[in-house]
Amino acid sequence: MNDPRAFQRFVSLWPGGLALFVFVIWLSMPLAIDAVPGGILDHQAAGSAAEVDRIQSAWAVAGLAERAQMAMLGDLVFIVIYGLGAWYGGLWFAQDGRPKLKRLGWLLAVAAALFLATDLTETLAQLVQLARGQGSDGLAALAATVRPIKMVAWLVTFFGVIAGLVVRRISPPAG
Numbered sequence: 001m002n003d004p005r006a007f008q009r010f011v012s013l014w015p016g017g018l019a020l021f022v023f024v025i026w027l028s029m030p031l032a033i034d035a036v037p038g039g040i041l042d043h044q045a046a047g048s049a050a051e052v053d054r055i056q057s058a059w060a061v062a063g064l065a066e067r068a069q070m071a072m073l074g075d076l077v078f079i080v081i082y083g084l085g086a087w088y089g090g091l092w093f094a095q096d097g098r099p100k101l102k103r104l105g106w107l108l109a110v111a112a113a114l115f116l117a118t119d120l121t122e123t124l125a126q127l128v129q130l131a132r133g134q135g136s137d138g139l140a141a142l143a144a145t146v147r148p149i150k151m152v153a154w155l156v157t158f159f160g161v162i163a164g165l166v167v168r169r170i171s172p173p174a175g
Contacts, residue, residue, distance in 0.1 A: 006095065009088035014161060017082025024078050028071040033062050040071055043126055047144040052135030065130070072127045079119045086112035086157035093164045097174025101167055108160045115153035118146040 032039030035058035046052045059068050090112055093105030125139040 006088050006092040010085055010092050012085075013081050014085030014089055017078060017085045020074070020078040020081055024071060024074045027067070027074050031059060031064055031068055031071060033058060033064070035062075040068070040075075043068070043130075044122060044147050045144050046135070046140045048140050049129075049135030049137045052129050052140045056130060056133065056135065069127070069130055072123055072130060075123050076120070076127070079116065079123060083112050083116035083119070083157075086115065086161060089161045089164065090157075093168070096168065098167070098171055101164060101171070104160060104164050104167065108157060108164065111153045111156035111160060115150060115157055118150035118153060122146045122150055 028040040030039075031043075036042050036055050038045070043052065043055050046055060056065070056068075059065050087109055090105045090108030090110075093101050093108060096102055096105065122143045125143040129135050129139050
């Protein structure tokens, strides 16, 4: 391991990011109402100003506009902490002498960068619409377009970090 700082940053960020993910899900749960059964996920996938307006109006009528804003702000914090944790985890694995772990590390670093870029884009597009109280076709389409990329990148980082930790534990050190 060439740089112990990558390990320290990974250890201090990635698990905390997972804890924040659980917290943001909890924060978002009340947003799943009859008119918006998917809650925040429906807002992410809306794709049009009219659908964003419908969702935001339903939340406002239900007294949940402030809760939606808190959930989106919490999501921004999660994205940065978890994404950086996955990035540093990837760098940590990439510094390992075992070829499989090195390749996995670079894959994780790329996936983390992609996750950060797409999820920040999506969430900021949502937050701008929520703060303005008005949907935007361009921002709604942008959020809906990057959403599937973000989801795949998150899955790669989540399962990739776990796989890297397992491989690191069970495979002999590079000789």
